[in-house]
Amino acid sequence: MFIRTESFRDFLYFYPVVSAIVAIQIAIWLIGFLIPPLGLVIDQFAIGQNYAISQGEYWRLVTPIFLHGGLGHILFNSFAIVLFAPALEQMLGKLKFLLVYFSAGIIANLFTFFVEGPGYSHVGASGAIFGMFGLYLFMVFFEKHLIDQQSAQIVLILTVISLVMTFIRPQINIAGHLFGFIGGFALGPLLLNNVQPFSPLRNRRRPRRSSDGIGFDPNRWNNKRYRIKRYIAPILIGAIIVFALIGFLASLIR
Numbered sequence: 001m002f003i004r005t006e007s008f009r010d011f012l013y014f015y016p017v018v019s020a021i022v023a024i025q026i027a028i029w030l031i032g033f034l035i036p037p038l039g040l041v042i043d044q045f046a047i048g049q050n051y052a053i054s055q056g057e058y059w060r061l062v063t064p065i066f067l068h069g070g071l072g073h074i075l076f077n078s079f080a081i082v083l084f085a086p087a088l089e090q091m092l093g094k095l096k097f098l099l100v101y102f103s104a105g106i107i108a109n110l111f112t113f114f115v116e117g118p119g120y121s122h123v124g125a126s127g128a129i130f131g132m133f134g135l136y137l138f139m140v141f142f143e144k145h146l147i148d149q150q151s152a153q154i155v156l157i158l159t160v161i162s163l164v165m166t167f168i169r170p171q172i173n174i175a176g177h178l179f180g181f182i183g184g185f186a187l188g189p190l191l192l193n194n195v196q197p198f199s200p201l202r203n204r205r206r207p208r209r210s211s212d213g214i215g216f217d218p219n220r221w222n223n224k225r226y227r228i229k230r231y232i233a234p235i236l237i238g239a240i241i242v243f244a245l246i247g248f249l250a251s252l253i254r
Contacts, residue, residue: 001087001151001198014203015086017094021101022078025066025125029074043067043123048109051118061113065105067123077125084132087198091146092191100187104131108173108180115175122173127180133159134184135191142188146197 004011012019032039048064049057068074089097108127112120136155139147147155159181166177 001148002083002154004083004086005200006203010203011082011086015089017097018081018085018089021085021125022081025068026074026078028066029068047121047123048112049121050113050116053113054118061106061109062102064109064123065102065125065128068125069123073124077129080129081125084129084136088132088135090202091195091198096191100131100135100184100191101128103187104128104134104180104183107131107183108176111179112173112175122176124173124176126173127176127183130162130177130180131184131187133162134181134186135188136184137181138185138188139192143192143195146192146195148197 006014028042032042046060046063046067048060053060068077085097085101088100092100105125105128108130109122112122112127133155136147136151137159140152140155144152162177163181166172166174
């Protein structure tokens with residue numbers, strides 16, 4: 001369920017909500033990078049700033065979910081969303097997926113407001129992403145029929161690594177990560193009723209008909225890709241571990 005075999009066009013078609021979220025946050029980051037004065041205005045208006053929230057600017061509990069810092073920050077979070085969010089969009093549907101994503105992000109930002117001091121500020125979709133991990137972990141323990149064994153192993157390994165890195169790396173919003181995770185986990189009983197497991201077969205478009213009546217399946221080559229799934233999963237786990245180690249080493253060098 002975490003192996004992306006779709007083409008770019010099919011990804012946009014099958015997962016429009018995930019695509020829109022990634023596109024918006026990348027567009028906002030590019031605006032700040034290419035037009036710094038405009039990026040500064042966006043930051044002043046939208047970052048999660050605890051003092052501003054205490055003065056009634058409650059939109060800052062939502063807007064930081066779309067904002068990011070450096071290039072590494074936007075790339076890492078976008079990669080995580082593209083990898084882990086599509087299965088949830090298919091399983092939950094568009095509205096429920098939006099609910100868990102933004103609810104976890106808002107919960108993370110809300111508890112950051114209560115836990116951190118008035119001068120604290122933050123940006124990033126990490127709270128929402130950790131909310132997805134929390135929901136997946138709920139599946140692993142309480143809704144095992146919704147997640148296959150390989151995906152469950154990936155979730156467990158990634159959860160442990162992510163939580164460890166949360167406390168090791170500097171300049172991490174620890175409260176945001178933890179409460180986003182807890183929020184996603186807590187939403188499990190509410191959102192996973194009558195949910196079907198992720199299946200790439202449900203993504204297949206209806207075959208087109210040629211003018212002579214012969215069926216044409218545009219995804220006929222994609223069907224063969226699922227045969228190699230058992231080989232990609234161990235590679236994915238290894239890549240996640242290597243990526244985490246690189247991030248840890250980078251934090252030591254600073």
